[in-house]
Amino acid sequence: MLCPKHPQESLLTGQMVEGLKAHQCPTCNGSWVTAEDYQTWQLSHADPSRTINSLTVPINRDVDYQPSRYDNRAGLCPNCGFYLVRERINLQKIAFFIERCPGCRGIWCDDGEWAVLDQLGLSAYVPVLFTDEWHSYVRNAEAEFRERTATAEKLGSEISEKLFELAKLLEEHPNGDFGVAYLMRRFEQ
Ligand SMILES: [Zn+2]
Numbered sequence: 265m266l267c268p269k270h271p272q273e274s275l276l277t278g279q280m281v282e283g284l285k286a287h288q289c290p291t292c293n294g295s296w297v298t299a300e301d302y303q304t305w306q307l308s309h310a311d312p313s314r315t316i317n318s319l320t321v322p323i324n325r326d327v328d329y330q331p332s333r334y335d336n337r338a339g340l341c342p343n344c345g346f347y348l349v350r351e352r353i354n355l356q357k358i359a360f361f362i363e364r365c366p367g368c369r370g371i372w373c374d375d376g377e378w379a380v381l382d383q384l385g386l387s388a389y390v391p392v393l394f395t396d397e398w399h400s401y402v403r404n405a406e407a408e409f410r411e412r413t414a415t416a417e418k419l420g421s422e423i424s425e426k427l428f429e430l431a432k433l434l435e436e437h438p439n440g441d442f443g444v445a446y447l448m449r450r451f452e453q
């Protein structure tokens with residue numbers, strides 16, 4: 265198998281973590297994991313009762329990580345030659361891509377990417393990251409994060425925390441709309 269980022273380099277057999285076989289490039293330190301190897305490892309590492317909504321959205325995470333300089337390079341699957349599909353992972357200050365083959369579903373991580381996914385608690389849920397459901401969950405969480413950040417900038421952290429808490433209480437209360445109407449009346453005057 266050849267490296268997706270260095271087609272002149274053969275991948276060497278190693279491991280991603282204990283119990284997960286990987287094929288690694290000696291030049292870029294990227295790793296290829298076959299779908300079969302990943303699924304076997306995933307069985308004992310993913311919690312089947314976890315829903316998408318309980319996974320971490322990385323947007324507000326400040327992870328100490330410098331993306332590999334090969335991260336932006338498109339690559340071909342070392343197994344079947346398809347172009348790898350890139351999935352953008354947005355962190356607070358940086359973003360990087362993990363890649364997956366649309367044919368054989370093998371996964372490519374550039375140097376260091378697996379460690380970040382692991383830190384975020386996402387390494388056992390990689391296939392989820394390529395779904396529409398995840399994309400819309402992330403979009404909503406990112407919009408909410410931006411809105412909260414902007415609100416905290418205007419009101420200060422103390423008042424904004426109280427506001428978020430109140431909003432949540434009203435949202436969960438069966439007569440919460442009375443509270444919202446009260447606030448609106450106060451501001452109409
Ligand atoms: Zn390489």
Ligand SMILES: [Zn+2]
Nearest residue numbers: 341344365368
């Ligand atoms: Zn493939």
